[in-house]
Amino acid sequence: MEFIGAQPTLDLTYSDVFLVPRRSAVQSRLAVDLAPHDGTPATIPLVASNMNSVTGPRLAAVLARRGGLGVLPQDMSTDELISAIQWVKAQPVAFDSPIVLSPEQTAADALRLVPVAEGQSVVVARVDRDAQLTQDRVLGVLAATRLASVPQDAKLGDLVGAKVPALDLASLGSQAGDPRAVFDAVHGLLEQEAADAHHGAGHSEAVVVVSEGVVRGTLSKRSALRTSLYRPALDASGRLAVAVAVGINGDAAAKARALAAAGADVLVVDTAHGHQEGMLRALREISKLSLGLPIVAGNIVTADGVHDLVDAGASILKVGVGPGAMCTTRMMTAVGRPQFSAVHETAQAARELGAHVWADGGVRYPRDVALAIAAGAGSVMIGSWFAGTAESPGELLTDSSDKQYKESWGMASTKAVQGRFAQLDAYERARKELFAEGISSSKIYLDPQRPSVEDLIDMITSGVRSSFTYAGSATLPEFHVNARVGLQSAAGYEEGKALPVSW
Numbered sequence: 288m289e290f291i292g293a294q295p296t297l298d299l300t301y302s303d304v305f306l307v308p309r310r311s312a313v314q315s316r317l318a319v320d321l322a323p324h325d326g327t328p329a330t331i332p333l334v335a336s337n338m339n340s341v342t343g344p345r346l347a348a349v350l351a352r353r354g355g356l357g358v359l360p361q362d363m364s365t366d367e368l369i370s371a372i373q374w375v376k377a378q379p380v381a382f383d384s385p386i387v388l389s390p391e392q393t394a395a396d397a398l399r400l401v402p403v404a405e406g407q408s409v410v411v412a413r414v415d416r417d418a419q420l421t422q423d424r425v426l427g428v429l430a431a432t433r434l435a436s437v438p439q440d441a442k443l444g445d446l447v448g449a450k451v452p453a454l455d456l457a458s459l460g461s462q463a464g465d466p467r468a469v470f471d472a473v474h475g476l477l478e479q480e481a482a483d484a485h486h487g488a489g490h491s492e493a494v495v496v497v498s499e500g501v502v503r504g505t506l507s508k509r510s511a512l513r514t515s516l517y518r519p520a521l522d523a524s525g526r527l528a529v530a531v532a533v534g535i536n537g538d539a540a541a542k543a544r545a546l547a548a549a550g551a552d553v554l555v556v557d558t559a560h561g562h563q564e565g566m567l568r569a570l571r572e573i574s575k576l577s578l579g580l581p582i583v584a585g586n587i588v589t590a591d592g593v594h595d596l597v598d599a600g601a602s603i604l605k606v607g608v609g610p611g612a613m614c615t616t617r618m619m620t621a622v623g624r625p626q627f628s629a630v631h632e633t634a635q636a637a638r639e640l641g642a643h644v645w646a647d648g649g650v651r652y653p654r655d656v657a658l659a660i661a662a663g664a665g666s667v668m669i670g671s672w673f674a675g676t677a678e679s680p681g682e683l684l685t686d687s688s689d690k691q692y693k694e695s696w697g698m699a700s701t702k703a704v705q706g707r708f709a710q711l712d713a714y715e716r717a718r719k720e721l722f723a724e725g726i727s728s729s730k731i732y733l734d735p736q737r738p739s740v741e742d743l744i745d746m747i748t749s750g751v752r753s754s755f756t757y758a759g760s761a762t763l764p765e766f767h768v769n770a771r772v773g774l775q776s777a778a779g780y781e782e783g784k785a786l787p788v789s790w
């Protein structure tokens with residue numbers, strides 16, 4: 288990366304800078320490879336933050352299916368983390384995980400799990416928790432758009448159509464691995480259902496995918512298309528990859544060992560002030576175990592921090608103090624650093640040591656991801672934006688004007704601290720609660736056009752693919768070199784915004 292025009296004399300954040308186009312030989316945005324090259328199995332440079340309101344097993348699986356990584360948070364117990372890792376590893380790679388409800392459940396029950404948007408559907412089946420979901424148990428597939436138009440106490444069993452839209456992989460023969468053939472088959476089944484509508488067919492927008500009588504997943508047309516656009520992030524056994532976080536207190540090494548044994552693919556050692564002795568101690572203990580996994584550590588914002596953490600065993604640095612949407616650290620302590628410069632300085636130091644940087648926090652638009660990568664990041668961590676999606680851990684809630692949202696809160700907020708230290712006695716808990724550097728409650732609204740984390744991934748990766756071609760780059764390492772960055776005024780930033788209403 289190089290600066291053009293005025294050279295910076297101050298630390299900068301994403302809004303202070305812009306990318307300058309240059310001559311390009313990249314013929315198509317689809318020719319861009321977004322793989323981060325940071326030693327993780329990710330194929331796109333997006334990581335979901337280790338926040339309780341952001342990453343659970345469902346979001347981690349969906350993100351890995353499209354090539355990103357979700358970091359399960361350190362507030363989950365070791366047993367909960369192991370179950371979550373096992374759940375992710377058991378999910379289909381080429382199909383969506385079915386959201387299964389019983390025929391006795393209602394439209395309202397379903398709409399607490401899936402947003403009202405095209406392609407979002409639930410499978411209605413006679414559920415037996417201990418058994419595989421076989422095709423003969425499936426009663427139907429119901430689209431969320433249909434569920435929104437019926438009485439909310441309607442039973443799902445009364446809404447299903449006469450025929451279950453099912454794609455048997457055997458019917459595709461040798462074309463089962465061809466994304467176009469799979470898309471055409473899904474399209475054909477859904478068209479057929481629409482044509483049969485007057486014979487009591489359902490309204491599904493997705494099909495169940497079966498082989499040998501067992502449901503392997505579901506597919507909408509959009510998800511069939513995505514299969515051709517993304518490469519999943521996989522472990523050596525071809526299962527979806529997942530990252531986990533551990534804190535620096537307690538026996539971090541024992542927890543890391545148990546999580547690695549359970550199949551975790553990346554370990555994140557995380558604390559607010561990553562450049563502290565407690566972190567270096569925990570990192571040394573963990574790296575002594577030689578678990579063979581990339582170790583991410585942070586948070587830091589300086590080259591000194593990079594040197595010390597890499598020396599203690601980290602191969603990826605988690606960079607960012609204060610840019611997070613739920614974060615009050617800068618206002619409480621004045622500590623932090625504008626994120627573009629923090630990433631730029633640490634990425635340069637990391638590169639010299641053969642290490643990498645994850646830019647953590649402060650992403651509000653796809654442009655911020657492109658700028659973080661321009662500054663040298665391998666991947667970019669996103670928290671709050673992903674909290675407002677169907678796949679984040681909380682229930683979908685609806686406000687008084689019928690807008691859907693999820694609750695989000697910071698990991699250093701009073702709410703998080705109370706949860707983390709609930710087992711301590713009242714005196715110790717009160718001492719911990721003295722320090723809060725995060726927001727305890729925030730409503731993150733779902734974007735009605737992009738209610739799924741996959742919709743956000745589509746939006747962000749398409750923006751970043753385009754950034755790469757404007758900078759004449761087909762890969763992340765090329766973009767690191769080719770990106771040309773200029774400084775802009777607040778008016779320059781404002782000019783770049785769309786004006787959806789007249790002025």
Ligand SMILES: NC(=O)C1=CN([C@@H]2O[C@H](COP(=O)(O)OP(=O)(O)OC[C@H]3O[C@@H](n4cnc5c(N)ncnc54)[C@H](OP(=O)(O)O)[C@@H]3O)[C@@H](O)[C@H]2O)C=CC1
Pocket residue numbers: 337534535536557558559560563565586607608609610611614616647648697698699719724
């Ligand atoms: N990226 C960011 O800007 C920030 C992120 N966070 C996130 O919040 C979560 C909770 O982290 P954390 O509060 O570190 O909790 P941890 O449970 O990881 O504990 C941190 C340990 O470090 C000690 N410590 C020393 N100095 C500090 C300091 N300035 N801030 C915090 N702890 C300090 C604490 O002791 P004692 O409690 O006695 O002081 C405690 O023993 C993490 O996910 C973290 O990433 C939090 C703040 C900023």
Ligand SMILES: Nc1nc2c(ncn2[C@@H]2O[C@H](COP(=O)(O)O)[C@@H](O)[C@H]2O)c(=O)[nH]1
Pocket residue numbers: 336337338586607609610611612613614615616647648649650668669670671672696697698699700724725726
């Ligand atoms: N200072 C605090 N930082 C926090 C807290 N909870 C999370 N975080 C950090 O924010 C990023 C996510 O940023 P976002 O802008 O995408 O929401 C996350 O990964 C943490 O590093 C907090 O309570 N205080």
Ligand SMILES: [K+]
Pocket residue numbers: 609610611612613614615617
């Ligand atoms: K902030």
